[in-house]
Amino acid sequence: MSHPHLHQPRCLAGIVIYRPEFEALRGLVVSLSGDVATVAIYANSPISGEQQQALRKAASPxxxxxxxxxxxxxxGAAYNALHQLAQADGNAFLLLLDQDSAPRPGMAGALMATYRRLAERGERPAAIGPQPVDLAGEKMQLPAAARQNGEKPLRASFVISSGSLIHLDAMAAIGGFRTDYFIDAIDIEWCLRAGAAGYSIWVDPTVPMPHRLGQGVIRLPLGLLLTDQPPRRLYTYVRNQLAMLRLQHVPVRHKAKFLLSLPVRLAVHLVHHRFSADCTVALVNGLRDGVLVRLGPPDRALIPFWRQGWRSRATTPRNTAAVPAALRQS
Structure with missing residues (x-):
């Protein structure tokens, strides 16, 4: 019997991992195997030979x-490496995933079918995401999509990277993901750049995908939710969002919304973390480095600012960086 992925455009599913729970990773690979041509794992932590054999079996066919x-x-570097691999292998699509997502079998095929319908009606989709749901099955709110109901694809300003299906031709025109952000807001910046280039971002509400964000959620009055993150992630979130304020392709509405919400976010996280030293230092450093556009790995996140000095040359890095050529494949 032929397999579904043989009758549709080729898709590479790329999974970025760091110390994953192995059985969950194996289950993720199994769920993708039926309708993608290749499953690629970008391993930021070691995978043993025995685990590799189990994953190879799980990925078949x-x-x-x-x-x-x-x-x-x-x-950003991981996504760009996966894009390079997908392109070299003759794929039309790249499906990005992380180890905290649990797509149901057939998700890639469903999103590719949605892409085809949107393209046929004259849209220029760059990325299509599933509807993220929490572990209890509740829908997570997404910008410009949460207020709409029905089963039609919903246009959004951005989608989270995990679960997003990206058309490689669109990515060639838009450019790669920023490597200097390291983590956090990478997907937001890329989607906003896609919108400025004349492409569109979509969510398919008929394709749910269980996903765990951070360490959970912080529930606020009026039904508002904030993602609970460890201090290093709070640093990169604040830093990168502030750095984005300098970018011309980021809409004024997005900038204003972030600036208005920033004091509340800072206060909530400080209270939630009980004004711990790590949280306080991470937020102060994120504010400073975001204003100075001092990006890169979050090595300075937890170093008190008085040990770093406030003088620093601000830089404005390019949107993309070269994919490392020294990647080893197996």
């Missing part, structure tokens, strides 16, 4: 590729 960067270069 799809091909399994493991990328071993040797050190953690961040999500």
């Amino acid at each position: 799809a091909k399994l590729v493991i990328l071993r960067p040797g050190l953690n270069r961040g999500l």
